[in-house]
Amino acid sequence: MTPAIEIREVHKRFGSLHALRGVNLTVEQGEFFALLGPNGAGKTTLINILAGLARVTQGHCAVLGHDVVTDYRNARSVLGVVPQELVYDAFFTVREMLRFQSGYFGLKKNDAWIDELLHNLGLTDKADIYTRLLSGGMKRRVLVAQALVHKPPVIVLDEPTAGVDVELRQNLWEFIRRLNRDGHTIVLTTHYLEEAEALCNRVAMLKQGQVIALDTTRNLLSAHAATQVRLRLNPSQLPDALQPLLAGEEAGWFRLTLNDCAALEGVLASLRKANVAVADLEVSKPDLEDVFLRIMGKAA
């Protein structure tokens, strides 16, 4: 099957700044993919290149097999992009914008789908309002709607939930999930890592223009993040056997790092052997944020 997105050895320079340094990435059709990385890592630059908003310095990109430079019309018609910047056209209403956007993609009568988009994004009662009069979060929803007018098979969302309230964030993800179930490929960037963890089956982490991690969300979680256990002991003294696991100590709590949950049994056994009772215990499961921080820290 043709990959939804194929990025080959992509370099991008802005003058002396080497923003992308040989990025290779393949996203298969039907994936829900997260592109993560700290500010300035190059996520938006990569998306801009895919969307034809920026030119590569070197390398190639294709969307559903259509090269974004040589076959740009086909590449753009199968791609929907929600830009990171909150842009709008002050002259027009929400519905006018969506009709124009449909027209630019060659669609004449698109009102049924436009109405559905408005409904799903909670914009129905704002349809005839000038976009400049919308709140920030609503403007972002309009951007999402604009990206979806042509039902693109490949959808890229650059921080779609920044500034969007909790309820709508839930609705938005529910909607995007449904699109994904219907076969649309989704790529998103976000700084809310719990969103990425909950939604995405695969994750790429970008740092200073390079992919430094690329794996399924599950593998990343099990490979990189250790389980953390916090213990209050009576007497408050950690047996020697457990010293190597000690990650920190604060206000009577010992923080231990375990490779997995199974290791907890050994910890409890050691405590029993040393005749130390457990006064209190907390186990925290690894999350993508831990993984992210570890990987970013390691690559420093």
Next chain:
Amino acid sequence: MTGLWTLFYKELLRFWKVSLQTILSPLVSTLLYLLIFSHVLEAHVQVYPGVGYTAFLIPGLVMMAMLQNAFANSSSSLIQSKMNGNIVFLLLPPLAYWEFFTAYIAAAVVRGLMVGAGVGLVSLWFTALPLAHPLWMALFALAGCVMLGAIGIITALWASSYDQMAAVQNFLIMPLTFLSGVFYSIHSLPPFWQALSRYNPIFYLIDGFRYGFFGASDVSPLLGLSIVGVCCLALSLATLALLKSGYKLRN
């Protein structure tokens, strides 16, 4: 073609929604020129035999209004989109560069012609105007709007700020239109300025446009149209090349 039509329609709607500013205000300011200059000079200046100064002035003012508004339409639309960032709405879809060009130019032509027609119609109230060669008149009007529409696109592509945009408008477009024989025949100029005027393409636009009304002109209309046609073609090709390359749009 749906993309092209949609963009053309959007561009029309954009200026139509603010027609007070884009149609009415240029109409009023052009008519003020007419009022003042014709009042002051009617008794003193006669350029062509049998043609009063007010009548002589009207085609020049109509053309000037068309040129300035054609330029203003494409340039202000594009620079605003660039500055606000909403140009991405046009860059993300599969619109071809020639569709982009055609839609912006067509909208510039429509606005130019609307303002021109408005000025022309209202000025009939001041004096009767012959219409010797309507086809020539229309050809020069069209060429003028296309030419300035294209210059508007080029300027807005190049400009990185509203300031640079205004600089081109005030230091290039305004002087070129004012010094092109709107208010006088170049034969009334000293030889040096007369020779210089012949390097100003807008001079040929106004002269040829005037020929359409009076059947008299400073240079032959065929020569004028050839020069104007070559300028139009060159500017259009340059604009298309810039759009195709993504100059300052896709970095």
